[in-house]
Amino acid sequence: MFKITHKSNKSRAGILRTRTGEYETPFFMPVATKAAAKYLDVNELGEINTSAIISNAFLLYLKPGLDVIKKHKGIHNFMNWKKCIFTDSGGFQVLSLNNFKDKFSDNGLKFKSPFDGSLHELTPKKVMEIEEAIGSDVAMCLDQMPLYNSSREQVEQATRRTHLFAEQCVKYHKDSKQLLFGIAQGGTFPDLRAESSKFISSLPFDGIALGGLAVGEPLEKMKEMIKISIENMPEEKPKYLMGVGSPKEIIEAVEQGVDIFDSVWPTRNARHGSLLTSEGELDIGKSIHKTSLLPVDKNCNCKVCKNYTRAYLHHLHKANEPLGNKLLTYHNLFFMQTLMQKLRKAIKDSKFEELKQEYGGF
RNA sequence: GUCUGGAUAGUUCAGCAGGUAGAACGCACGGCUGUUAACCGUGAAGUCGGAGGUUCGAGUCCUUCUCCAGACG
Numbered sequence: 001m002f003k004i005t006h007k008s009n010k011s012r013a014g015i016l017r018t019r020t021g022e023y024e025t026p027f028f029m030p031v032a033t034k035a036a037a038k039y040l041d042v043n044e045l046g047e048i049n050t051s052a053i054i055s056n057a058f059l060l061y062l063k064p065g066l067d068v069i070k071k072h073k074g075i076h077n078f079m080n081w082k083k084c085i086f087t088d089s090g091g092f093q094v095l096s097l098n099n100f101k102d103k104f105s106d107n108g109l110k111f112k113s114p115f116d117g118s119l120h121e122l123t124p125k126k127v128m129e130i131e132e133a134i135g136s137d138v139a140m141c142l143d144q145m146p147l148y149n150s151s152r153e154q155v156e157q158a159t160r161r162t163h164l165f166a167e168q169c170v171k172y173h174k175d176s177k178q179l180l181f182g183i184a185q186g187g188t189f190p191d192l193r194a195e196s197s198k199f200i201s202s203l204p205f206d207g208i209a210l211g212g213l214a215v216g217e218p219l220e221k222m223k224e225m226i227k228i229s230i231e232n233m234p235e236e237k238p239k240y241l242m243g244v245g246s247p248k249e250i251i252e253a254v255e256q257g258v259d260i261f262d263s264v265w266p267t268r269n270a271r272h273g274s275l276l277t278s279e280g281e282l283d284i285g286k287s288i289h290k291t292s293l294l295p296v297d298k299n300c301n302c303k304v305c306k307n308y309t310r311a312y313l314h315h316l317h318k319a320n321e322p323l324g325n326k327l328l329t330y331h332n333l334f335f336m337q338t339l340m341q342k343l344r345k346a347i348k349d350s351k352f353e354e355l356k357q358e359y360g361g362f
Numbered sequence: 363g364u365c366u367g368g369a370u371a372g373u374u375c376a377g378c379a380g381g382u383a384g385a386a387c388g389c390a391c392g393g394c395u396g397u398u399a400a401c402c403g404u405g406a407a408g409u410c411g412g413a414g415g416u417u418c419g420a421g422u423c424c425u426u427c428u429c430c431a432g433a434c435g
Protein backbone atom coordinates (compact mmCIF):
# COMPACT_ATOMS: atom_id res chain seq x y z
CA MET A 1 0.00 0.00 0.00
CA PHE A 2 3.01 2.31 0.27
CA LYS A 3 5.99 2.23 -2.00
CA ILE A 4 9.01 4.47 -1.78
CA THR A 5 10.09 5.33 -5.29
CA HIS A 6 12.86 7.85 -4.72
CA LYS A 7 15.12 8.84 -1.88
CA SER A 8 17.24 11.88 -1.36
CA ASN A 9 19.05 11.76 1.95
CA LYS A 10 16.24 11.26 4.47
CA SER A 11 13.46 12.65 2.30
CA ARG A 12 11.53 10.35 0.06
CA ALA A 13 8.99 10.35 -2.74
CA GLY A 14 6.56 7.50 -2.90
CA ILE A 15 3.13 6.24 -3.79
CA LEU A 16 0.34 5.58 -1.34
CA ARG A 17 -2.25 3.14 -2.68
CA THR A 18 -5.71 3.32 -1.14
CA ARG A 19 -9.17 2.06 -2.10
CA THR A 20 -9.62 4.95 -4.55
CA GLY A 21 -6.28 5.02 -6.29
CA GLU A 22 -2.60 5.79 -6.06
CA TYR A 23 -1.31 9.05 -4.70
CA GLU A 24 2.16 10.46 -4.95
CA THR A 25 3.83 11.51 -1.73
CA PRO A 26 4.72 13.78 -0.15
CA PHE A 27 1.29 15.33 -0.30
CA PHE A 28 -0.64 17.97 1.61
CA MET A 29 -4.30 17.57 2.54
CA PRO A 30 -6.58 20.57 2.77
CA VAL A 31 -8.91 20.19 5.73
CA ALA A 32 -12.56 19.51 5.00
CA THR A 33 -13.79 18.92 8.51
CA LYS A 34 -17.48 18.82 7.68
CA ALA A 35 -16.99 17.26 4.25
CA ALA A 36 -16.32 20.66 2.77
CA ALA A 37 -13.17 22.66 2.24
CA LYS A 38 -14.27 26.10 3.29
CA TYR A 39 -15.05 28.22 0.21
CA LEU A 40 -13.87 25.70 -2.40
CA ASP A 41 -15.83 22.96 -4.09
CA VAL A 42 -14.37 19.66 -5.18
CA ASN A 43 -13.79 20.81 -8.75
CA GLU A 44 -11.63 23.64 -7.51
CA LEU A 45 -9.73 21.31 -5.20
CA GLY A 46 -9.07 19.11 -8.20
CA GLU A 47 -8.06 22.07 -10.34
CA ILE A 48 -5.20 22.89 -8.02
CA ASN A 49 -3.87 19.32 -7.94
CA THR A 50 -5.23 18.18 -4.62
CA SER A 51 -5.00 14.43 -4.27
CA ALA A 52 -6.26 13.97 -0.74
CA ILE A 53 -8.32 15.80 1.84
CA ILE A 54 -9.07 15.09 5.48
CA SER A 55 -12.50 15.13 7.00
CA ASN A 56 -13.70 14.57 10.53
CA ALA A 57 -15.47 11.36 11.50
CA PHE A 58 -16.72 12.71 14.80
CA LEU A 59 -18.40 15.79 13.36
CA LEU A 60 -19.91 13.87 10.43
CA TYR A 61 -21.26 11.33 12.87
CA LEU A 62 -23.02 14.12 14.77
CA LYS A 63 -24.05 15.95 11.64
CA PRO A 64 -25.46 14.92 9.22
CA GLY A 65 -25.28 11.47 10.86
CA LEU A 66 -24.08 8.15 9.56
CA ASP A 67 -27.42 7.17 8.02
CA VAL A 68 -27.17 10.01 5.51
CA ILE A 69 -23.65 9.08 4.53
CA LYS A 70 -24.50 5.38 4.32
CA LYS A 71 -27.36 6.24 2.03
CA HIS A 72 -24.79 7.70 -0.35
CA LYS A 73 -22.70 4.56 0.05
CA GLY A 74 -19.93 6.51 1.66
CA ILE A 75 -18.37 9.91 1.95
CA HIS A 76 -16.90 9.93 -1.56
CA ASN A 77 -20.32 9.97 -3.13
CA PHE A 78 -21.74 12.17 -0.41
CA MET A 79 -19.39 15.02 -1.16
CA ASN A 80 -18.57 14.02 -4.73
CA TRP A 81 -14.83 13.80 -4.12
CA LYS A 82 -13.59 10.61 -5.68
CA LYS A 83 -9.98 10.83 -4.66
CA CYS A 84 -8.33 10.15 -1.34
CA ILE A 85 -10.06 11.00 1.94
CA PHE A 86 -8.59 10.63 5.39
CA THR A 87 -10.88 10.83 8.42
CA ASP A 88 -9.71 12.08 11.75
CA SER A 89 -11.26 10.51 14.81
CA GLY A 90 -12.44 13.58 16.68
CA GLY A 91 -10.25 13.29 19.74
CA PHE A 92 -8.72 16.59 18.77
CA GLN A 93 -12.05 18.42 18.86
CA VAL A 94 -13.14 17.02 22.15
CA LEU A 95 -9.81 17.89 23.66
CA SER A 96 -9.28 21.34 22.27
CA LEU A 97 -12.78 22.75 22.42
CA ASN A 98 -13.89 23.25 25.97
CA ASN A 99 -17.56 23.51 25.11
CA PHE A 100 -17.58 19.83 24.23
CA LYS A 101 -17.31 19.13 27.95
CA ASP A 102 -14.92 16.29 27.45
CA LYS A 103 -14.33 13.47 29.77
CA PHE A 104 -11.49 11.20 28.78
CA SER A 105 -10.98 7.87 30.47
CA ASP A 106 -9.21 4.67 29.55
CA ASN A 107 -12.41 3.52 27.88
CA GLY A 108 -12.66 6.49 25.58
CA LEU A 109 -14.44 9.74 26.10
CA LYS A 110 -17.88 10.94 26.91
CA PHE A 111 -19.25 14.21 25.70
CA LYS A 112 -22.37 16.19 25.10
CA SER A 113 -23.22 17.03 21.53
CA PRO A 114 -22.98 20.78 21.06
CA PHE A 115 -25.78 20.55 18.50
CA ASP A 116 -28.55 18.96 20.52
CA GLY A 117 -27.11 18.24 23.94
CA SER A 118 -27.34 14.50 23.43
CA LEU A 119 -24.81 12.34 25.25
CA HIS A 120 -22.28 10.33 23.30
CA GLU A 121 -19.41 8.05 24.04
CA LEU A 122 -16.46 7.66 21.74
CA THR A 123 -14.59 4.45 22.30
CA PRO A 124 -11.92 3.06 19.98
CA LYS A 125 -14.43 0.45 18.81
CA LYS A 126 -17.09 3.06 18.12
CA VAL A 127 -14.64 5.27 16.28
CA MET A 128 -13.66 2.38 14.03
CA GLU A 129 -17.29 1.67 13.29
CA ILE A 130 -17.92 5.30 12.46
CA GLU A 131 -14.92 5.62 10.18
CA GLU A 132 -15.78 2.39 8.39
CA ALA A 133 -19.34 3.57 7.88
CA ILE A 134 -18.07 6.81 6.46
CA GLY A 135 -15.86 4.81 4.13
CA SER A 136 -12.78 6.98 4.02
CA ASP A 137 -9.57 5.76 2.38
CA VAL A 138 -7.63 6.14 5.58
CA ALA A 139 -8.98 5.99 9.12
CA MET A 140 -7.09 7.60 11.96
CA CYS A 141 -7.03 6.02 15.40
CA LEU A 142 -8.66 7.62 18.37
CA ASP A 143 -5.92 9.22 20.42
CA GLN A 144 -5.46 11.71 23.19
CA MET A 145 -3.31 14.68 22.42
CA PRO A 146 -1.69 16.42 25.36
CA LEU A 147 -1.75 20.20 25.10
CA TYR A 148 1.55 22.04 24.85
CA ASN A 149 3.13 22.78 28.21
CA SER A 150 1.40 19.84 29.84
CA SER A 151 3.31 18.30 32.70
CA ARG A 152 5.29 15.14 32.15
CA GLU A 153 2.65 13.25 34.10
CA GLN A 154 -0.12 14.54 31.86
CA VAL A 155 1.82 13.67 28.73
CA GLU A 156 2.59 10.22 30.08
CA GLN A 157 -1.05 9.59 30.80
CA ALA A 158 -2.24 10.83 27.41
CA THR A 159 0.43 8.78 25.66
CA ARG A 160 -0.36 5.64 27.61
CA ARG A 161 -4.02 6.06 26.84
CA THR A 162 -3.26 6.68 23.18
CA HIS A 163 -1.41 3.37 23.13
CA LEU A 164 -4.34 1.61 24.74
CA PHE A 165 -6.69 3.12 22.17
CA ALA A 166 -4.32 2.17 19.35
CA GLU A 167 -4.35 -1.49 20.31
CA GLN A 168 -8.12 -1.50 20.43
CA CYS A 169 -8.45 0.31 17.12
CA VAL A 170 -6.33 -2.40 15.52
CA LYS A 171 -8.53 -5.01 17.14
CA TYR A 172 -11.83 -3.50 16.05
CA HIS A 173 -10.91 -2.26 12.59
CA LYS A 174 -12.55 -4.68 10.17
CA ASP A 175 -12.63 -3.05 6.74
CA SER A 176 -9.69 -4.47 4.83
CA LYS A 177 -10.12 -1.92 2.05
CA GLN A 178 -9.65 0.95 4.44
CA LEU A 179 -6.15 1.79 5.65
CA LEU A 180 -5.62 2.44 9.33
CA PHE A 181 -3.00 4.84 10.67
CA GLY A 182 -1.78 4.88 14.24
CA ILE A 183 -0.78 8.05 16.03
CA ALA A 184 2.30 8.51 18.18
CA GLN A 185 2.27 11.06 20.97
CA GLY A 186 4.86 11.89 23.62
CA GLY A 187 4.55 15.65 23.76
CA THR A 188 7.92 17.32 23.58
CA PHE A 189 9.67 14.88 25.90
CA PRO A 190 12.31 13.15 23.77
CA ASP A 191 12.16 9.85 25.63
CA LEU A 192 8.36 9.72 25.58
CA ARG A 193 8.35 10.59 21.88
CA ALA A 194 10.80 7.83 21.12
CA GLU A 195 8.93 5.33 23.24
CA SER A 196 5.56 6.19 21.69
CA SER A 197 6.96 6.10 18.17
CA LYS A 198 8.36 2.65 18.82
CA PHE A 199 5.18 1.37 20.39
CA ILE A 200 2.89 2.60 17.62
CA SER A 201 5.32 1.23 15.07
CA SER A 202 5.09 -2.19 16.66
CA LEU A 203 1.40 -2.45 15.81
CA PRO A 204 0.23 -3.51 12.34
CA PHE A 205 -0.72 -0.08 11.06
CA ASP A 206 -0.66 0.93 7.40
CA GLY A 207 0.91 4.22 8.31
CA ILE A 208 2.04 6.17 11.31
CA ALA A 209 1.18 9.66 12.33
CA LEU A 210 3.15 12.09 14.44
CA GLY A 211 0.53 13.67 16.65
CA GLY A 212 0.54 16.48 19.15
CA LEU A 213 2.94 18.73 17.30
CA ALA A 214 2.51 22.25 15.94
CA VAL A 215 0.59 23.11 19.05
CA GLY A 216 2.66 26.09 20.11
CA GLU A 217 6.14 24.68 20.53
CA PRO A 218 9.05 26.46 18.82
CA LEU A 219 10.08 25.22 15.39
CA GLU A 220 13.36 23.84 16.70
CA LYS A 221 11.52 21.77 19.25
CA MET A 222 9.20 20.46 16.59
CA LYS A 223 12.14 19.53 14.36
CA GLU A 224 13.78 17.72 17.23
CA MET A 225 10.59 15.74 17.90
CA ILE A 226 10.19 14.88 14.23
CA LYS A 227 13.75 13.62 14.11
CA ILE A 228 13.31 11.41 17.16
CA SER A 229 9.98 10.12 15.88
CA ILE A 230 11.27 9.20 12.44
CA GLU A 231 14.31 7.48 13.89
CA ASN A 232 12.03 5.24 15.86
CA MET A 233 9.69 4.32 13.04
CA PRO A 234 10.21 1.79 10.25
CA GLU A 235 11.37 3.36 7.02
CA GLU A 236 8.89 1.56 4.79
CA LYS A 237 5.76 2.94 6.47
CA PRO A 238 4.23 6.24 5.36
CA LYS A 239 4.66 9.00 7.95
CA TYR A 240 1.99 11.59 8.51
CA LEU A 241 2.72 14.76 10.45
CA MET A 242 -0.68 15.87 11.69
CA GLY A 243 -1.66 19.51 11.66
CA VAL A 244 1.35 20.87 9.81
CA GLY A 245 1.51 23.43 8.45
CA SER A 246 3.41 26.32 7.00
CA PRO A 247 5.69 26.00 3.94
CA LYS A 248 8.78 26.23 6.11
CA GLU A 249 7.59 23.52 8.49
CA ILE A 250 6.60 21.22 5.66
CA ILE A 251 9.94 21.63 3.91
CA GLU A 252 11.77 20.89 7.14
CA ALA A 253 9.61 17.84 7.81
CA VAL A 254 9.88 16.43 4.29
CA GLU A 255 13.62 16.80 4.60
CA GLN A 256 13.45 14.52 7.60
CA GLY A 257 11.32 11.91 5.90
CA VAL A 258 7.68 12.88 6.46
CA ASP A 259 5.30 11.96 3.64
CA ILE A 260 1.87 13.32 4.47
CA PHE A 261 0.55 16.58 5.91
CA ASP A 262 -2.69 18.33 6.66
CA SER A 263 -3.34 21.72 8.11
CA VAL A 264 -5.81 24.46 8.41
CA TRP A 265 -3.00 26.97 8.40
CA PRO A 266 -3.06 28.00 4.71
CA THR A 267 -6.85 28.21 4.53
CA ARG A 268 -7.47 29.94 7.82
CA ASN A 269 -4.67 32.37 7.14
CA ALA A 270 -6.13 33.06 3.71
CA ARG A 271 -9.44 33.98 5.28
CA HIS A 272 -7.55 36.24 7.64
CA GLY A 273 -5.76 37.95 4.76
CA SER A 274 -2.36 36.32 5.07
CA LEU A 275 -1.23 35.10 1.66
CA LEU A 276 1.63 32.86 0.65
CA THR A 277 3.87 34.22 -2.08
CA SER A 278 7.23 33.41 -3.60
CA GLU A 279 8.63 36.23 -1.49
CA GLY A 280 7.07 35.19 1.80
CA GLU A 281 3.82 36.11 3.44
CA LEU A 282 1.76 39.05 2.29
CA ASP A 283 -1.08 40.60 4.27
CA ILE A 284 -3.66 41.64 1.71
CA GLY A 285 -5.56 43.65 4.31
CA LYS A 286 -2.83 46.25 4.69
CA SER A 287 -3.63 49.63 3.24
CA ILE A 288 -0.55 49.67 1.00
CA HIS A 289 -2.45 47.30 -1.28
CA LYS A 290 -5.47 49.50 -1.53
CA THR A 291 -4.56 50.84 -4.96
CA SER A 292 -2.06 48.26 -6.11
CA LEU A 293 -2.46 46.92 -9.64
CA LEU A 294 0.01 44.12 -8.96
CA PRO A 295 -1.03 40.48 -8.69
CA VAL A 296 -0.64 38.83 -5.30
CA ASP A 297 2.40 36.96 -6.58
CA LYS A 298 3.90 37.69 -9.97
CA ASN A 299 5.47 34.23 -10.00
CA CYS A 300 2.21 32.41 -9.31
CA ASN A 301 0.19 30.83 -12.10
CA CYS A 302 -3.08 30.46 -10.26
CA LYS A 303 -6.23 32.00 -11.67
CA VAL A 304 -6.39 34.50 -8.86
CA CYS A 305 -2.94 35.88 -9.58
CA LYS A 306 -3.62 35.82 -13.31
CA ASN A 307 -6.91 37.67 -13.12
CA TYR A 308 -7.12 39.96 -10.11
CA THR A 309 -5.18 42.86 -8.67
CA ARG A 310 -4.12 43.24 -5.07
CA ALA A 311 -6.39 46.28 -4.89
CA TYR A 312 -9.43 44.19 -5.84
CA LEU A 313 -8.59 41.42 -3.38
CA HIS A 314 -7.90 44.02 -0.70
CA HIS A 315 -11.30 45.50 -1.37
CA LEU A 316 -13.08 42.14 -1.19
CA HIS A 317 -11.29 41.31 2.03
CA LYS A 318 -12.04 44.63 3.68
CA ALA A 319 -15.63 44.51 2.49
CA ASN A 320 -16.07 41.02 3.94
CA GLU A 321 -17.21 39.69 0.62
CA PRO A 322 -17.37 35.88 0.56
CA LEU A 323 -15.73 35.95 -2.85
CA GLY A 324 -12.64 37.37 -1.18
CA ASN A 325 -12.34 34.37 1.11
CA LYS A 326 -12.83 32.07 -1.81
CA LEU A 327 -10.16 33.64 -3.99
CA LEU A 328 -7.65 33.99 -1.15
CA THR A 329 -8.22 30.39 -0.08
CA TYR A 330 -7.81 29.24 -3.67
CA HIS A 331 -4.52 31.05 -3.99
CA ASN A 332 -3.05 29.73 -0.76
CA LEU A 333 -4.00 26.15 -1.50
CA PHE A 334 -2.66 26.50 -5.02
CA PHE A 335 0.58 27.70 -3.49
CA MET A 336 0.68 24.71 -1.14
CA GLN A 337 -0.06 22.16 -3.83
CA THR A 338 2.56 23.74 -6.08
CA LEU A 339 5.03 23.49 -3.23
CA MET A 340 4.24 19.80 -2.77
CA GLN A 341 4.62 19.16 -6.47
CA LYS A 342 8.01 20.86 -6.42
CA LEU A 343 9.05 18.88 -3.37
CA ARG A 344 8.22 15.60 -5.09
CA LYS A 345 10.18 16.66 -8.13
CA ALA A 346 13.12 17.92 -6.08
CA ILE A 347 13.38 14.58 -4.30
CA LYS A 348 13.30 12.71 -7.59
CA ASP A 349 15.89 15.03 -9.11
CA SER A 350 17.98 15.17 -5.93
CA LYS A 351 17.63 18.93 -5.81
CA PHE A 352 16.27 19.41 -2.34
CA GLU A 353 18.76 22.08 -1.33
CA GLU A 354 17.95 24.20 -4.36
CA LEU A 355 14.27 24.00 -3.54
CA LYS A 356 14.91 24.97 0.05
CA GLN A 357 16.75 28.04 -1.20
CA GLU A 358 13.82 28.92 -3.45
CA TYR A 359 11.52 29.03 -0.44
CA GLY A 360 13.97 30.96 1.71
CA GLY A 361 11.46 33.79 2.20
CA PHE A 362 9.61 31.84 4.86
C1' G B 363 -34.08 87.56 9.13
C1' U B 364 -36.54 84.29 13.07
C1' C B 365 -36.89 79.57 15.41
C1' U B 366 -35.21 74.60 16.37
C1' G B 367 -31.47 70.92 16.30
C1' G B 368 -26.35 69.97 15.74
C1' A B 369 -20.67 70.88 16.04
C1' U B 370 -16.55 65.29 20.69
C1' A B 371 -10.55 60.38 17.64
C1' G B 372 -9.33 59.82 10.30
C1' U B 373 -15.00 58.67 9.87
C1' U B 374 -20.04 57.76 12.11
C1' C B 375 -21.53 58.63 16.78
C1' A B 376 -22.04 57.83 22.44
C1' G B 377 -21.23 60.50 26.91
C1' C B 378 -24.14 64.84 30.33
C1' A B 379 -26.75 64.85 39.09
C1' G B 380 -20.95 69.42 36.17
C1' G B 381 -15.44 65.73 38.68
C1' U B 382 -10.03 66.62 32.88
C1' A B 383 -13.52 61.49 27.53
C1' G B 384 -15.65 56.10 25.16
C1' A B 385 -17.50 52.65 21.12
C1' A B 386 -17.67 51.03 16.24
C1' C B 387 -15.28 51.25 11.72
C1' G B 388 -10.59 52.84 9.77
C1' C B 389 -5.14 52.93 10.71
C1' A B 390 -0.54 50.38 12.73
C1' C B 391 1.54 45.90 14.64
C1' G B 392 1.09 40.77 16.32
C1' G B 393 -1.15 35.97 16.13
C1' C B 394 -3.55 31.90 13.59
C1' U B 395 -1.02 24.86 12.38
C1' G B 396 -5.28 16.66 13.26
C1' U B 397 -11.07 24.12 11.76
C1' U B 398 -18.31 23.84 15.22
C1' A B 399 -14.18 30.54 13.98
C1' A B 400 -15.22 35.47 7.01
C1' C B 401 -11.37 35.15 13.68
C1' C B 402 -8.44 36.80 18.05
C1' G B 403 -5.09 40.18 20.55
C1' U B 404 -2.23 44.80 21.26
C1' G B 405 -1.42 49.88 20.09
C1' A B 406 -1.54 55.02 18.16
C1' A B 407 -4.91 58.69 17.66
C1' G B 408 -9.29 64.04 20.68
C1' U B 409 -6.23 71.47 23.44
C1' C B 410 -14.76 67.77 23.24
C1' G B 411 -16.18 74.46 16.83
C1' G B 412 -13.98 79.79 18.74
C1' A B 413 -14.08 83.47 22.74
C1' G B 414 -15.81 84.86 27.40
C1' G B 415 -18.46 83.68 32.07
C1' U B 416 -20.49 80.79 36.55
C1' U B 417 -17.88 77.02 39.64
C1' C B 418 -12.86 74.32 43.84
C1' G B 419 -13.76 71.96 39.02
C1' A B 420 -17.22 72.75 32.46
C1' G B 421 -17.54 68.28 26.61
C1' U B 422 -21.63 68.78 30.16
C1' C B 423 -24.65 75.20 32.80
C1' C B 424 -24.89 80.71 30.90
C1' U B 425 -23.55 84.62 27.06
C1' U B 426 -21.72 85.51 22.38
C1' C B 427 -19.50 84.39 17.62
C1' U B 428 -18.67 80.92 13.43
C1' C B 429 -20.28 76.87 10.55
C1' C B 430 -23.94 72.84 9.18
C1' A B 431 -29.10 70.87 8.78
C1' G B 432 -34.28 71.62 8.85
C1' A B 433 -38.70 74.68 9.50
C1' C B 434 -40.97 79.45 9.09
C1' G B 435 -40.62 84.08 6.75
